[in-house]
Amino acid sequence: MSKSIKKRPFIHPEGWKFATIFFIVSALTSMLWLPLAIFGFLLTFFTLWFFRDPERNIPQDQNLVISSADGKVCLIDEAYPPEELSMDTAKMKRICVFMNVFNVHVNRSPVLGQAERIVYKKGKFLNASLDKASDKNERSSLVISTESGTKIIVVQIAGLIARRILSFISQDQLLVQGERFGLIRFGSRVDIYMPLDAETKCKVGDKVTAGESILALLK
Structure with missing residues (x-):
């Protein structure tokens, strides 16, 4: 592709x-x-x-998961995908990037693949750096299916100031690695879910750049 x-x-x-x-x-x-x-x-x-x-200088490697957002890695853990996706899956590795008002807010695809699903859910506008923001805040979830069938989930989460999540793509659209797919206005967070066996290439506190910084390596 x-x-x-x-x-x-x-x-x-x-x-x-x-x-x-x-x-x-x-x-x-x-x-x-x-x-x-x-x-x-x-x-x-x-x-x-x-x-x-x-x-951005985008590394074209299908085994890499690159950052979808500019900002700071605020959390790395294991979590279930957003409930509104109704995905029959176990826990996945989750890497969260917090964007403040000084970061670029255009979001990019972490992998090459097809936009399988896009699901929007209304919610609160808590500080996006809080752990509970992933469950409580307004969000838009994008499921990307790679050529190998691996599912990568990117969740745009509205923050304390952010009041609108924008999407530039449509369902079933092919996304190039690093392609712009959305934007969140004025401070927010992006969570990226991937298989548990993905090898983490970042740590909490790292500053990352959308479309360039490597978050993980897929097995």
Whole structure:
């Protein structure tokens, strides 16, 4: 299976919508109170920076599980897949990456495979760094089936500030390793589930980069 990844503008289109609103409001406010307008312009630039979407040097290796998110590895454990997937499976290895507001928030596919299922579930907006966020928070689960039949699950979890999870793909779509598949606005977390025998290549506290950093090696 092969498929090229199209290059995109450095700023994701989602960012321009918010930045335009902030800029217009700031321009109008400048005629009333300059300090508030200056704050608004700074917020405009921060919004553009938050929605940056840089290109990445993606390792093309079907045995590797690469990070789906920029951020810090906050948890490595064994857990059952999200209940809404109704998967008849035992516990899987789970590697969780927490994204703060300063990280790139575009998420990428950890492996090459087919988007077998996409399931969204409403929930709370607890701090995404908490363990219970995986069960309690609003989330979107993506099941990817590799050529060998291995199931990899990527769960986008909304955080304390995040209020919307966006998906760029559709069910049954072929995903190239490192391909953009979604985005979470303003601070969040991504959990990646894989077989228990996958060899972990990271540790809690590691800073990782979406599409580049290696999290695990599949057997």
